[in-house]
Structure formats: structure tokens, C-alpha cells
């Protein structure tokens with residue numbers, strides 16, 4: 001079963017504005033990443049189109065869609081959950097949604113690296129201590145430690161991102 005073009009087109013027409021960018025959530029699109037999320041957060045108006053069943057008639061896609069975005073290389077039943085992923089990730093960059101400082105040191109935000117490990121109270125949990133340096137109050141050394149841990153974590157968990165980071169470092 002394929003969604004009919006005229007129905008989708010009428011829905012689009014009822015929402016269209018001159019600034020609208022139409023995104024079709026689709027496994028055939030480019031896979032969403034943080035860079036794209038930040039770019040989309042600067043758009044004035046996003047219209048998100050979700051398919052169901054086999055998808056949507058190609059003619060209306062050709063007519064109205066600016067970009068196809070996937071949330072990963074797997075197939076879901078419909079585009080609603082991918083749309084929620086997009087809305088959640090993009091809206092975090094809209095003023096007033098969350099504290100801006102929370103965005104600055106997250107995974108993918110610091111030179112494309114994953115975030116360093118986080119700790120909170122208690123100081124000792126099941127015999128494991130919070131790293132001494134984090135209790136020192138020495139901000140420069142703490143920042144240095146965090147950078148090293150971010151690099152180490154990225155190298156271990158996402159060698160693909162680490163490779164990109166190294167390449168950028170070498171070219172800078």
C-alpha cells in the first residue's frame with residue numbers, strides 16, 4: 001500500500017509558508033547527525049512528512065520535498081518516530097528550550113568528539129571513587145582531563161569519529 005499523492009499534497013498546501021523547508025523522513029535519506037540537527041535548528045519553518053506502509057507516491061515527493069532524512073540504516077513501520085527524533089534533537093537548539101551551556105560540552109559538540117565521563121555524588125560508590133582531579137577545583141587541569149577522556153572515549157567507542165577528529169587536527 002502506497003500513500004496517494006493528492007492527499008499528501010493537500011496536507012502540505014494547508015501548511016505551506018514561503019520559508020517552509022519540507023523534510024521527508026525516509027530510510028533512503030542521509031542519516032541524521034548533529035551537524036544537520038544544528039543546521040535545521042536555524043530554519044524558520046520545518047514541515048516534516050512521515051510515510052507509512054510502502055511509503056509515498058514518488059510524484060508528490062518530487063514536487064514538495066526539499067530533503068530526505070533517515071534516522072539510521074533500518075526500516076520502521078512509519079515516519080512518526082523518526083519525526084519525533086528530529087523534533088527532539090532540533091528543538092534542543094531553539095532558544096529557551098534548554099540551558100545553552102548544556103549544549104556546549106555534549107557528545108559531537110566538542111570538535112566532533114564524544115563526551116567525557118560524568119560523575120556526581122556520592123564521592124565513593126561501591127568502592128569506586130570519583131576521579132581525584134574532578135575534586136581538585138583546578139579548572140584548567142579538569143578541562144585538560146576532560147579533553148583527554150573525550151579523545152580516549154571516542155577512540156574506543158567510535159573509531160570512525162576519532163579518525164575524522166585526527167584528520168582535522170592534522171590539517172589545522
Ligand SMILES: C[S@@+](CC[C@H](N)C(=O)[O-])C[C@H]1O[C@@H](n2cnc3c(N)ncnc32)[C@H](O)[C@@H]1O
Nearest residue numbers: 025026027051054055070071075076078079082
Ligand atoms: C515501512 S517504511 C517504507 C520503507 C520503504 N518501502 C523502503 O524500503 O525504503 C514506511 C515509512 O516509515 C518511515 N521510515 C522507516 N524507516 C525510516 C528510517 N530509518 N528513517 C526515517 N524514516 C523511516 C518513512 O517515512 C517511510 O515512508
